[in-house]
Amino acid sequence: MTVAAEGSPPLRMTRARRNALLQSEPVQGFALISPTFLYALILLVLPILVVIAHSFWTQHYLTIDRTFTLENYRIALTEPIYRDLLWRSLYISLTVSLFTVLLAYPIAYFISFHGGRHKSLWLFLITIPFWTSYLLRVMSWKVILGYNGVLNSGLMGLGIIDEPSTALLYNSSAVIITLTHAWAAFAILPIFVSLEKVDRTLVEAATDLGDGPLRSFLRVTLPLSAPGVISAALIVMIPTVGDYVTPKLVGGKDGVMIANAIQAQFGKAANWPLGAALSVTTMLIVSLIAGATVLIIRTLQRMAR
Amino acid sequence: MPEQPQIERPHADRIQSERPMIEIRNVTRSYGAFKALDDATLTIREGEFFSLLGPSGCGKTTLLRMIAGFDNPTSGSIAVGGQPMEGIPPNRRPTNMVFQSYAIFPHLNVEQNVAYGLKRLKLQGGEEKRRVEEALAQVSLTGLGKRLATELSGGQRQRVALARALVMRPKVLLLDEPLSALDKKLREQMQVELRRLQQAVGITFVLVTHDQYEALAMSDRIAVMFGGRIAQVASPKEIYQRPVDRQVADFLGGMNFVKAEIVEENGASLVVDTLGFGRIKTDKPKAFVRNGGGATLGIRPERLRVLWDNATAKFEVAGKVVERHYFGEITHLIVEIPGLEKPLSVTETNDFGADDIPVGTSIRLAYDPEALVAMAD
Numbered sequence A: 001m002t003v004a005a006e007g008s009p010p011l012r013m014t015r016a017r018r019n020a021l022l023q024s025e026p027v028q029g030f031a032l033i034s035p036t037f038l039y040a041l042i043l044l045v046l047p048i049l050v051v052i053a054h055s056f057w058t059q060h061y062l063t064i065d066r067t068f069t070l071e072n073y074r075i076a077l078t079e080p081i082y083r084d085l086l087w088r089s090l091y092i093s094l095t096v097s098l099f100t101v102l103l104a105y106p107i108a109y110f111i112s113f114h115g116g117r118h119k120s121l122w123l124f125l126i127t128i129p130f131w132t133s134y135l136l137r138v139m140s141w142k143v144i145l146g147y148n149g150v151l152n153s154g155l156m157g158l159g160i161i162d163e164p165s166t167a168l169l170y171n172s173s174a175v176i177i178t179l180t181h182a183w184a185a186f187a188i189l190p191i192f193v194s195l196e197k198v199d200r201t202l203v204e205a206a207t208d209l210g211d212g213p214l215r216s217f218l219r220v221t222l223p224l225s226a227p228g229v230i231s232a233a234l235i236v237m238i239p240t241v242g243d244y245v246t247p248k249l250v251g252g253k254d255g256v257m258i259a260n261a262i263q264a265q266f267g268k269a270a271n272w273p274l275g276a277a278l279s280v281t282t283m284l285i286v287s288l289i290a291g292a293t294v295l296i297i298r299t300l301q302r303m304a305r
Numbered sequence B: 001m002p003e004q005p006q007i008e009r010p011h012a013d014r015i016q017s018e019r020p021m022i023e024i025r026n027v028t029r030s031y032g033a034f035k036a037l038d039d040a041t042l043t044i045r046e047g048e049f050f051s052l053l054g055p056s057g058c059g060k061t062t063l064l065r066m067i068a069g070f071d072n073p074t075s076g077s078i079a080v081g082g083q084p085m086e087g088i089p090p091n092r093r094p095t096n097m098v099f100q101s102y103a104i105f106p107h108l109n110v111e112q113n114v115a116y117g118l119k120r121l122k123l124q125g126g127e128e129k130r131r132v133e134e135a136l137a138q139v140s141l142t143g144l145g146k147r148l149a150t151e152l153s154g155g156q157r158q159r160v161a162l163a164r165a166l167v168m169r170p171k172v173l174l175l176d177e178p179l180s181a182l183d184k185k186l187r188e189q190m191q192v193e194l195r196r197l198q199q200a201v202g203i204t205f206v207l208v209t210h211d212q213y214e215a216l217a218m219s220d221r222i223a224v225m226f227g228g229r230i231a232q233v234a235s236p237k238e239i240y241q242r243p244v245d246r247q248v249a250d251f252l253g254g255m256n257f258v259k260a261e262i263v264e265e266n267g268a269s270l271v272v273d274t275l276g277f278g279r280i281k282t283d284k285p286k287a288f289v290r291n292g293g294g295a296t297l298g299i300r301p302e303r304l305r306v307l308w309d310n311a312t313a314k315f316e317v318a319g320k321v322v323e324r325h326y327f328g329e330i331t332h333l334i335v336e337i338p339g340l341e342k343p344l345s346v347t348e349t350n351d352f353g354a355d356d357i358p359v360g361t362s363i364r365l366a367y368d369p370e371a372l373v374a375m376a377d
């Protein structure tokens, strides 16, 4: 400022400003992450841009008409079949995240608070199922839930049912069960980490001030581990909306999800623009839900105080 | 706290009574073969400011946590307010604790932290708010109620922890090194405030500290602990002036030790011969166990005074200054006395020029034979 006031040539000012800019923290930060940033740009942002571009085009058998159109979005949002699939996908993924978190929390709590010296052993044991391929794990649920499966044989052996139930496999419940199991470890870890960060003397302080175990859990441990619960829920919800393999293998007709429809558009149906529009719609809705979840929980936390 | 608000004094009429508040009987806490606390017996009186003093790892926290109920004795019993505490969980004990790390709930603001324990009581008609405000006033935090824990300084957090415990009106307030995280100046200020607060509310305070000056300045009585054992329980003055053994004496500041020969031992007194100080008659400490014909006498460095010019005293020793250390208001002189195997350490205030005594000077030191205490080795 003083430089300008003294009427020095503007050139010197710009140079000084450019140097200041190059030395500023954000710029240096960007410089530092630029290789990874470019990598992410090429592998993540470009494909998404390609998909978004396609969603505004039209497919004519083998050629693509590049005139701008919203027709694909109209179909994606109004055709009952896609709307239903989208709803079902959301329903399945939200149910899965709810169940996963409900199942994962006690396990993470146990390891963190009562794992003693064997915490890492417990965590290690939890990851063991994930050494096998995801497909194998899905297939093993087929073995458990199938017509001649473990569960049916067991129930028949106990005399609870007379003939094998077909209600176990090839529906959305089978998808929910399989996904809940598949994502359990991914939910346990963030919850575990946030529980580890809860200072134990805070729980003692709550007890000292008169809280029994349940009250101190609800008033101290749970609110302080909320960030882990939120990330666990999102980590499970976001990818399960678009899951394709599980519904294909155990979902049957009733368990089909939006990703199966998207796959069909890019494959057999050969309508890339419609597939792209379905993808973008799903992506937007998931982002909105994730954003809303975070906002709601933040507000709730503030109100609970 | 510059302006003391009017404070309710639930036990005002009974402050400093002789009634026991905490009775610890033969309490031992073992971890495998290791005894963190070894057969401790101790009575803490109602309305007393009591300190547990000892070096790191001597079992102070262990004892405090057993009073609070976070830990249980391997053997022995603890009673608070005449009630045996065995099997009673911390949330149902008439004690509250100020944790060393303060343990302020980070998701709550100051007011909510202080009100935490009151919520469960479901107080009627603004009583909760009134008590929270009273507690905040007691610790001079009025007006900071809406701040988050992360927006407070160390001293302020400490006050929140204090208010949060006091608002529960416990019979006993337990404090685990509450001042150790503060800087020196703030610590000294808080010492005075804590003491004043205790006097005002009349609650029994049990303070854990490894800082002897803190314990001496604040307490009505002190228990000095070493390696899981309680070595001495007495008033600050007695602990300082009449330590039962060399370990206690050493822990509470400097002490000159002088070897002595026992000439006569009877009932409550000892007559000993020393090389530097001649024949001395002194009180026999309770725990004194005769170990051959020898004993140890101790004298604090400030109980030896330099005799200037031709001044004389009834009891004096002569020696030569071999070292001089300047500490601002005082000077430490190391004086060699013929016959004593170790030179004496002397602390003299600087108002008469002790800081100017050249090394090598021959001087005479006055002492009071009363200041020479016999102790177990």
Ligand SMILES: Nc1ncnc2c1ncn2[C@@H]1O[C@H](COP(=O)(O)OP(=O)(O)OP(=O)(O)O)[C@@H](O)[C@H]1O
Binding pocket: B031, B035, B036, B054, B055, B056, B057, B058, B059, B060, B061, B062, B063, B210
């Ligand atoms: N869970 C435990 N397992 C084994 N030893 C323990 C355990 N807790 C404490 N100790 C031991 O018991 C002794 C007393 O510990 P305590 O925490 O009471 O010491 P302290 O006097 O409070 O020391 P400081 O001033 O360092 O806090 C220590 O030697 C400590 O190593």
Ligand SMILES: [Mg+2]
Binding pocket: B060, B061, B062
């Ligand atoms: Mg301790």
